[in-house]
Amino acid sequence: MTDLTEKMSSGGETIGALLARNASRHGKDIALREKKRGIWEETTWAEYAEEVLACAAGLEKIGVGPGKAVLILGDNRARLYGGMLAVSLLGAYAMPAYPGATLEELRHFLGEVEIVAAIAEDQEQVDKILELKGAGAEGISHIIYDEARGLGFYEVDGLMSWDHLIEVGQHVLNETPGLREDLFGRAKPGDPAIFMHSSGTTGKPKGIVLSQKNVLAAARNGHAAGVFEENEEILAYLPMAWVGDFAITVAAALLCRFTVNVPERQETVVRDMREIAPTFYLAAPRSWDQMLTTIQVGMENSTPVKKWLYHFFMDRAIAAETRKLNGKSGGLLEPFGRLLGEVMVFGPIKDQFGMSRLRSAFTGGEAIGEDTFVFYRALGIKLRQFYGQTENSAITAMQAPNEVRLHTVGKPAPGVEAKIDESGEILLRAESVFEGYFNKPEATAEALTDGWLHTGDAGYLEKDGQLVVLGRVSEVMHTAGGERYVPNYIENRLKFSPYIKDAAVIGAGLDELTAMVCMDFEAVGHWAEVNGVPYVSYSDLSQRDEVAALLRPAFERVNKVVTEPLRLKRFVCLPKEFDPDDGEITRTRKLRRKVVQERYADVIAALYDGTKEVHVSAQVTYETGEVGKVERSLPVREV
Structure with a gap:
């Protein structure tokens, strides 16, 4: 029995116990690399554990503890990951948010739990938190920042650098005998590991607290399924507020002692990945x-x-x-x-x-x-x-190397049970499944029944146990003729085209299916340059007849694999992309169908009333936060 299997078979592990194990048994191994100014800086497990302990002691000194939350805001940074681990050692809630989250999205977090501190990447995110404090988040008494550039002249109570927090924590550790051991062992398996949020496709995102038992059980199941091995090299580039990042970059990394490589910036990910050559991606x-x-x-x-x-x-x-x-x-x-x-x-x-590699x-x-x-x-x-989903800690089912099929997602991992109920919904049961939505008993009762998680996804199990996911149960719709369809299934197949970035299929209660699509500006723009198609902007290029001809094969391919009543008849190419800042998609690029249908009601009407062209005034939110309009006449195209 390996060291890993021996340690994890009991299911009683915690983040603190794993961090202590890695520091004591593998202290000289590299836990983290972070690229700064073109140089990869390395941190061993022993150094990482010491910094996390100091951060935990410093956070506790400023009032972080059980029942309290710390907002984590920014792109991937080693210190932000360390901050999340420190918060979990204290039994508090680490609450990561997408770096592009708007003030309104962040304000939604305030009503869930008491946020007493925030850890921010840089000046931009500090400014956002200060604006949040001015909008009613006075409880955020301390803001800790990683990148000091631009913050030297800020005079704000409670604003401190990461280095200062670590100094405070180190002093507390040195003055308090036994505190290191206490912090490593304080949290229990049922205590919080991370406070995440659902996508919010049909309403406000719901709070999801994953316990340390949940996330480490998912990592253990993933290792047993052969998803990853010990000592993998990985690149930490996925959004920190997405459960997939936490499952791999934090939970699995602790369990299997990965070396986590943090890129210099999002813009340098491709170059940094070439330098690292990860073993898992x-x-x-x-x-x-x-x-x-x-x-x-x-x-x-x-x-x-x-x-x-x-x-x-x-x-x-x-x-x-x-x-x-x-x-x-x-x-x-x-x-x-x-x-x-x-x-x-x-x-x-x-x-x-x-x-x-x-x-x-x-x-x-x-x-x-x-x-x-x-x-x-x-x-x-x-x-x-x-x-996988946030509710089941991301790692649920996966394809084995020798059992790859295009239409399946593989078999449930060891430790995960799956079944299909009478309505065709996928149900799951595992230690990795959460205990319910935060302070939402009604939503919890709908999601959990006798230990089984109602995933909200429609699907079926093949004879050999392979799972097929069709789409969201809530999105199963019917045409006027009674034909059943899942719009997301068709939309995904439209997006198989490299020239289509997003799509919205229309047709519930109507005689025919139609679609609104957003072209991929990078791919279509390059095609236009190679083929001599002139344009001056996204909205201009999107309405060119040549682009319509480029997109049409995607519709034709979809129509070959669906039944006659579900074939797409017409489409419109929108003059702008769906944007999370405009509320049309979530931060994970899932369609907010109700918002899109209300915002483009005139376009939808034109797709069915025989109109050849429709004028649209589409909302655009700029990086400054200002809201503008894109005015354009859109041709209605026949497939």
Whole structure:
């Protein structure tokens, strides 16, 4: 029995116990790397544990304790991760928010629990918290910041640097015998690990407290399923307020002693990933799509010889992988041909994008396009799909390396039970499932029945136990003719096109299905430049006839896989992207259907009344917070 299995089999672990274990047994191993001014700075497990302890002691000194919350605001930073761990040692609530969260979104958090402090990345986030305090959050008595630039002349009570907090904490630790051991062992498995929020697609986000038992059980299940091994190298770039980031970058990293690499900025993620070459990588389908687009654009701009070599090997590898996914023999690249392709094409591409050492690569959050999925597997990256939600600590079901199918998300992990109820809803039971929505007993009663979590997703189990997810149960709709459909299922397949970023399918209670789509400006903009299509802005390019012709095949492909009554008849390309700041999608890019349908009611009417063109005035929220309008006449296109 390995050290990991021996330690974790009892299920009584805590964040503090794991941090103490890593510091004492593996103290010289690297826990964190963070890139600052172009240099990777390393922190060992022993150093990390000491800093987390000092942070916990400092936070307790300023009033953080059980029942209190600390707001975490900013992009991925090593100190923000350390702050979350410190809060969990105290049995308090670490509450991460998306760095782009608006004041209104942050104000929603105030009514849930008493927030007594905040840990902010930089001046921008400090300003946001100060604005929040002015809007009724006077209880936030202390703001701790990581990046000091721009804050030197601020005269605000309770504003302090991370370094000062650590100095305070170190003094408390040195003056209080036994405090280190006490902090490591104070929290119990049932105490909070993280305070997260649901997506809020149909209303205000609901508070979700995951206990230390929940998140570490999910990590243990993921390890047992072979999702990750011990000592993985990972890149911490996913939003800290997303449960997938916490599950991997914090819980699994503690359990399996990952080395967590924090990029310098979001803008440098691709370059930093190449330098690190992680062994484990999780990304949403949109990220995999964007990387594929970058590869294809690069090849189109390369020399004729390189283009020929790329297509010679890549086309054959894709054909072979497609055959494998269809249950047939690959057969199109002999071992020598595959080896040669690895040396000349596949290997250099993987090296360029930091994927040369990947042992495990996953995609989740929504369906991924077949072209994208097959491309990476043909490249030699064994991309797999997984399924999870915030309510079940993210790690629930995943594909095994030798059981990959495009339409499934794999089998439930060891320790997770799954079944389908009479309505077709997926139900789950596991130690990783939360205990209910924070201070919302009615919502909790709907979500949990006899220990089973009602996921809200429709799906089914295949004979061999593979789980198929169709979409949200609440979004199962019917046409006027009684045809049942899940709009999200169709929308995801429209987004398989690299040229479509978002989509909203219309048709509930109507005779036909239609759609509003938002083009992908980067992909379509590059296509326009290569093909000599002039444009001056997003709204201008989106209405070009050439772009409509570019998007139309996506609708035609969808229409081939749905029944006749569910075929899309018409579409409109909107003059702006759906934006979380405008309330049209969530921070995780899930569609707020009610908002979209109300905001674009005139467009929806035009899709059904025979109008050939409709004028729209769309709301746009700028980075300054000011709200403007995009005025445009939109042609209604026939599929």
